[in-house]
Amino acid sequence: MFAVKATEVGIPCVESCVFIPCTVTALLGCSCKDKVCYKNHVIAAEANTVNDHHLLCQSHEDCFKKGTGNFCAPFLKHDVKYGWCFRA
Numbered sequence: 135m136f137a138v139k140a141t142e143v144g145i146p147c148v149e150s151c152v153f154i155p156c157t158v159t160a161l162l163g164c165s166c167k168d169k170v171c172y173k174n175h176v177i178a179a180e181a182n183t184v185n186d187h188h189l190l191c192q193s194h195e196d197c198f199k200k201g202t203g204n205f206c207a208p209f210l211k212h213d214v215k216y217g218w219c220f221r222a
Contacts, residue, residue, distance in 0.1 A: 147171040178216040
């Protein structure tokens with residue numbers, strides 16, 4: 135179904151985000167989900183809808199509506215149906 139490696143799915147970025155957002159691992163492409171930092175493409179691969187995370191999108195319009203950016207970027211190296219919102 136998804137082209138994400140089985141070893142990557144569900145593996146956190148070895149940082150928690152209980153009180154503060156992902157800081158060090160954010161530079162490595164990690165974001166907060168359920169108080170644990172995960173790789174962004176893993177969050178997108180495990181999502182059921184764009185509403186599962188505030189940065190998930192399927193179009194630029196999703197990013198505008200959520201107020202999380204103006205550009206929806208796909209994960210080119212991973213076959214997932216959702217992209218990630220950025221401000222461009």
